[in-house]
Amino acid sequence: MESVLTEAVALLDEAGAPALTFRALAQRLGGGVASIYWYVASKEELLDRATDHVMGAVLSDVERLPGSDDPIDDLRAMAVTLFGAIVRRPWLGAYFMRNVDVQGNSLRLYEKLGRQTLRLNLTAHQRFHAVSAVVGVVVGSAVDMGQEPPQEILDGAATREEFLGRFAEAWRELDPEDFPFVHEIVDEFDGHDDVDQFRSALDLTLAGLRLQAGA
Amino acid sequence: MESVLTEAVALLDEAGAPALTFRALAQRLGGGVASIYWYVASKEELLDRATDHVMGAVLSDVERLPGSDDPIDDLRAMAVTLFGAIVRRPWLGAYFMRNVDVQGNSLRLYEKLGRQTLRLNLTAHQRFHAVSAVVGVVVGSAVDMGQEPPQEILDGAATREEFLGRFAEAWRELDPEDFPFVHEIVDEFDGHDDVDQFRSALDLTLAGLRLQAGA
DNA sequence: ACCTGAACACCGTTCAAGT
DNA sequence: ACCTGAACACCGTTCAAGT
DSSP states (O other): OHHHHHHHHHHHHHHOGGGOOHHHHHHHHTSOGGGHHHHOSSHHHHHHHHHHHHHHHHHHHHHTSOOOSOHHHHHHHHHHHHHHHHHHOGGGGGTTTSOOOSSSHHHHHHHHHHHHHTTSSOOHHHHHHHHHHHHHHHHHHHHHHHTSOSTTOSTTSOOHHHHHHHHHHHHHTSOTTTOHHHHHHHHHHTTOOHHHHHHHHHHHHHHHHHHHHTO | OHHHHHHHHHHHHHHOGGGOOHHHHHHHHTSOGGGHHHHOSSHHHHHHHHHHHHHHHHHHHHHTSOOOSOHHHHHHHHHHHHHHHHHHOGGGGGTTTSOOOSSSHHHHHHHHHHHHHTTSSOOHHHHHHHHHHHHHHHHHHHHHHHTSOSTTOSTTSOOHHHHHHHHHHHHHTSOTTTOHHHHHHHHHHTTOOHHHHHHHHHHHHHHHHHHHHTO
């Protein structure tokens, strides 16, 4: 079981979600395809378990965070840690927190995040929505990041800079009368940093939360 | 071409993303599978074009919005309209805004959203991040919503209430010492409304934005 | 309890060939 | 310019059979 998950994660890390097939996994394990079905009922379960497997390390990182007297700062640090894990493993973005099942590291992480809101002057309703919002920012940024080509594997040996640059170039061709905003931000878009973008979105949400909590 | 997209959208609306196969689409169009490849180079392009096709209607809805003297209120109304479209078509959540290609309704919608930030006292950098954050909230909420079973198509003819209730029940079994937050919000989770959750997340982001803009 | 080979029912995509 | 049948190389999943 352990080796099934380890090899599954290895495949995902090496070549992303499409690389994880029962046949590829079986070959790495040196067995037949059907064997995997003894450990796992479906591909969905395999993905869920592989995701929760790596979430164990993320949870450890979060637990190792120092913590401060400001619950919102702590919430930010935890979210940044979580997003960092997704930056390192882009395939995670599509699966993590998808089903916060009973037991499992995802639920424990959810609890960790939520516990910070218990230190804020909020209703239970507001606390639930606050954690949903923070998780939403992470997911939203992860999905956005997932659009970009991983590494330099795209047509014509282009880098991420060239990929963004090609979009930017096309945008600059648009009529400024029709697309004033696109022109306003095209230089910002060109070569932008995903982590920067995430942190800004997170900060807006946390600023709103601080206001709501009167903290 | 038009009918290819119309039928593709029909399939997606009827039974979600897995229902859209070249074979199913060809059958509906009364032709062979290979014919579709004359209009579209790949499945990815088919999905992109189908998505942009329905985004046309969303764009019309957004353009029909009255507008006010408060750019942030206008931003909120537009985001709510966008999210409403995703509630009606859950499959949209996985594809919209994925590639804001040159030309296309998604780009026009992106421009519409961004134009509101031009009315705020922000830097170009802040404007870019603000729109990214708002889109991120929509995407994040849409992904979260996509986890839940569509309609009552799940094991044992359960409703959404029963689906959420089953999770809530399991959560209530957890040790309150280990999971104080989960216990705090389990009643909120049970039977929660996705649109409510989205609006709360959006409001936090917009409150942060208002603070930033000093408006 | 654990593993297997072989099949089944699907996929997206290609291609030579037709009109 | 537009469409086709038939094949190719894959998928996830099942199942009877083995140890």
